[in-house]
Amino acid sequence: MPSQTVPEHDTALAVVRAYHQHSKHRFERYAPGPETLDWDEQPAPFRHFEGAPRRGLPRLSSESSNASLHAALQRPFDTLGTPDSVALPPNLESIGALLQLSLGLTAWKTLGPDRWAVRANPSSGNLHPTEAYLLASGIEGLEDGLHHYRPEDHGLELRARHATDGQTPRLAILLTSVMWREAWKYGDRAFRYCQLDAGHAAGALRYAAAALGWRLAEQAHIGNATLARLAGVDRHEEFPARRSPETEREEAEILLSVGFGGTPPTLVANQLRGLAENAQWHGVASSIDRHPMYRWPIIGKVAAATRRDDATAPPSTAAATSTPTARSGTVAVGQLLANRRSAQRFDHYHHMSLAWFSALLERLQPTAGPPWDVFDEPPRLALLLFVSHVEGLTPGLYLLPRGDTQLAALRPHLAPHLHLDPVPGLDTLLHLDSLEPTALQRIARSLHCHQEIAANACFALGMLAEFDTTLERQGPAAYRSLYREAGLIGQVLYLEAEAHGLRGTGIGCFFDDPVHTLLGLEGSTWQSLYHFTVGLPVLDSRIESTPGYPEEDETANDTHSSESGDTP
Structure with missing residues (x-):
C-alpha cells in the first residue's frame, strides 16, 4: 500500500465516493477484475516471519486438564x-482458545487433488486477507511484545520484543489486511471485501472472548499510522517484493483491547508508538505472491483516503451489560464457534419456522452485549429481506430498521408503491411488497449475480447503509467502519443460523444499483454494502473433511463434513 499519509478531507471524500461508484457491479458489466486466474499460483494463504522466534499454543482437546476452560466452552x-x-x-491456554475459536483452522477439506483449509472466521472467496497480531505483557509463558498469529499451526511468532514492566496482564489484538489476497481474485472490489472480513474477524473474536468471560473493544481513536508502526507493517524492507510492493504489504485495520472480565483498558497512541520505536524487531515476511499478473492502484488510493489520524481517547466508561435477548439453542459455544461454515447450496423446499425467524430478527437488533459492543458506534445499517420460505409469512420484500431514526430517514427515499406495513407479531419488521414465489426467486437470483443460492434460501437480505450522512458527519474513514458493521451483522447471522441447524452464506457479489432501483432509491443517500442468505444446506458428499489440527477435540470438528467453502 502507499505511504501512511492521510489526504485532505475533501479530496479523500471524493476518492471514497469515486471508488464506491467505480467498484459497483452492474448488469451490463462487473467491477474491474482479472480476466483470468491461475489457481495454481494463487496468493499464499498463510504468512510467517522468517527468523522470528516461534512458540506453539495449547490446542483445544477433550482431554484438557483445565476444568474451568472446558466448562466455559461447554x-x-x-x-x-x-x-x-x-x-x-x-494464560496460554485461554489465549490459545480465544484464537483457535475465532481465527484458527476448523477443518481441512479435500476434493480430488484439491485440499484447502476452513477457518472459524469467514472470508470472501476463502482467501483470508486478515492477519492478527497480539500485543501482550504480563502473560505467564509469553514474552512481552508483539506476536504474529500463525493459524496454520496455531502458534505465535515474536515479531517485536518490548521493554515493559510486565507486572499487569494486558492483551490487545491488532488486525491487518493483506489486500492482495482479495485483489488477486476480485480486482478493484477487493477493498470492500477486506473491510467486510475485518468486521467478521472482530465479531469472531468478540464471540470467542465472551465464551471466556472477557470483553473486547475497538480502540478507534488510534490512527492507522500508529497502528502500522505498532504492527511493524510500515517497515517495508521487511516485506520484500519481487515485482509489486502492494502484493506483499499489510494494511493496519483495527486494534481491539481485551478486558479480562472488566472494562477493556483504553490504549494511548504515544505509548504505543513508544513501544514500537524502542522494540527489538525480528523476522522478514514470507512472500504472498511472487508473480502477480495484474495491478489495482485504486485500492491503494482508497486505502489512503480512509485512514484515520490519532484522536483524543473518548472518556472511559464502564461497559454496559445486558442479557442476550431472543437467542435460543443449547449447543455448546465451543462446538458452535468451531463448526461455523458457509453453505454452498440450499434446499429450496425447506421452510424456516416463524418462531425462529422472529428470534433472529431480535438478535439482529444491537444491544449492550456481545458482539455488538465490540464497535462503539450506533447502528447505521438497515436490512432489506427477500423472504421466500418462512412459515406464516407472505413471500416478498420486507424491511428491518435497526435504529430509532432509520425508518424516518429511509421512508422518503422509498418508491411510493412500497407499503411499510407492520407485520403482526413481528414488531420491528415492515412488509414492503408481496411477490409471487417464482418472481421473487427470479429477482433474488438476478440481483445476486445470478447465483442460485440466493433464490433457494429461506431468505436473503441486503444491508442498506446511511451512506451520505455517515460519510459527511464522520469523514472518509467511516467508509471502512460501515463495511465492518456489515461484516459484524454477517457474523451474527452465521452463528445464529448454525445454532438452529441451518447455515448462512455471505454474498459480496450483487448488482449494486439494481438493488437500489428495486426500492426506488436514487443517488447515494442509501447504499447496499453486503448481502447474506440463510437456509438448510445441501451437502456435497464428494468432499472429505479432516480436523483443522490433529490433536483437537473430535467433538469440536465439523459435523456437516461434506460442505466445502466460504463466502462467495
Whole structure:
C-alpha cells in the first residue's frame, strides 16, 4: 500500500465516493477484475516471519486438564454475555482458545487433488486477507511484545520484543489486511471485501472472548499510522517484493483491547508508538505472491483516503451489560464457534419456522452485549429481506430498521408503491411488497449475480447503509467502519443460523444499483454494502473433511463434513 499519509478531507471524500461508484457491479458489466486466474499460483494463504522466534499454543482437546476452560466452552451458546459469565484468567491456554475459536483452522477439506483449509472466521472467496497480531505483557509463558498469529499451526511468532514492566496482564489484538489476497481474485472490489472480513474477524473474536468471560473493544481513536508502526507493517524492507510492493504489504485495520472480565483498558497512541520505536524487531515476511499478473492502484488510493489520524481517547466508561435477548439453542459455544461454515447450496423446499425467524430478527437488533459492543458506534445499517420460505409469512420484500431514526430517514427515499406495513407479531419488521414465489426467486437470483443460492434460501437480505450522512458527519474513514458493521451483522447471522441447524452464506457479489432501483432509491443517500442468505444446506458428499489440527477435540470438528467453502 502507499505511504501512511492521510489526504485532505475533501479530496479523500471524493476518492471514497469515486471508488464506491467505480467498484459497483452492474448488469451490463462487473467491477474491474482479472480476466483470468491461475489457481495454481494463487496468493499464499498463510504468512510467517522468517527468523522470528516461534512458540506453539495449547490446542483445544477433550482431554484438557483445565476444568474451568472446558466448562466455559461447554456452556450453551444462549448464555454468552450474561452477567453471570465468569472471566477465565489470561494464560496460554485461554489465549490459545480465544484464537483457535475465532481465527484458527476448523477443518481441512479435500476434493480430488484439491485440499484447502476452513477457518472459524469467514472470508470472501476463502482467501483470508486478515492477519492478527497480539500485543501482550504480563502473560505467564509469553514474552512481552508483539506476536504474529500463525493459524496454520496455531502458534505465535515474536515479531517485536518490548521493554515493559510486565507486572499487569494486558492483551490487545491488532488486525491487518493483506489486500492482495482479495485483489488477486476480485480486482478493484477487493477493498470492500477486506473491510467486510475485518468486521467478521472482530465479531469472531468478540464471540470467542465472551465464551471466556472477557470483553473486547475497538480502540478507534488510534490512527492507522500508529497502528502500522505498532504492527511493524510500515517497515517495508521487511516485506520484500519481487515485482509489486502492494502484493506483499499489510494494511493496519483495527486494534481491539481485551478486558479480562472488566472494562477493556483504553490504549494511548504515544505509548504505543513508544513501544514500537524502542522494540527489538525480528523476522522478514514470507512472500504472498511472487508473480502477480495484474495491478489495482485504486485500492491503494482508497486505502489512503480512509485512514484515520490519532484522536483524543473518548472518556472511559464502564461497559454496559445486558442479557442476550431472543437467542435460543443449547449447543455448546465451543462446538458452535468451531463448526461455523458457509453453505454452498440450499434446499429450496425447506421452510424456516416463524418462531425462529422472529428470534433472529431480535438478535439482529444491537444491544449492550456481545458482539455488538465490540464497535462503539450506533447502528447505521438497515436490512432489506427477500423472504421466500418462512412459515406464516407472505413471500416478498420486507424491511428491518435497526435504529430509532432509520425508518424516518429511509421512508422518503422509498418508491411510493412500497407499503411499510407492520407485520403482526413481528414488531420491528415492515412488509414492503408481496411477490409471487417464482418472481421473487427470479429477482433474488438476478440481483445476486445470478447465483442460485440466493433464490433457494429461506431468505436473503441486503444491508442498506446511511451512506451520505455517515460519510459527511464522520469523514472518509467511516467508509471502512460501515463495511465492518456489515461484516459484524454477517457474523451474527452465521452463528445464529448454525445454532438452529441451518447455515448462512455471505454474498459480496450483487448488482449494486439494481438493488437500489428495486426500492426506488436514487443517488447515494442509501447504499447496499453486503448481502447474506440463510437456509438448510445441501451437502456435497464428494468432499472429505479432516480436523483443522490433529490433536483437537473430535467433538469440536465439523459435523456437516461434506460442505466445502466460504463466502462467495
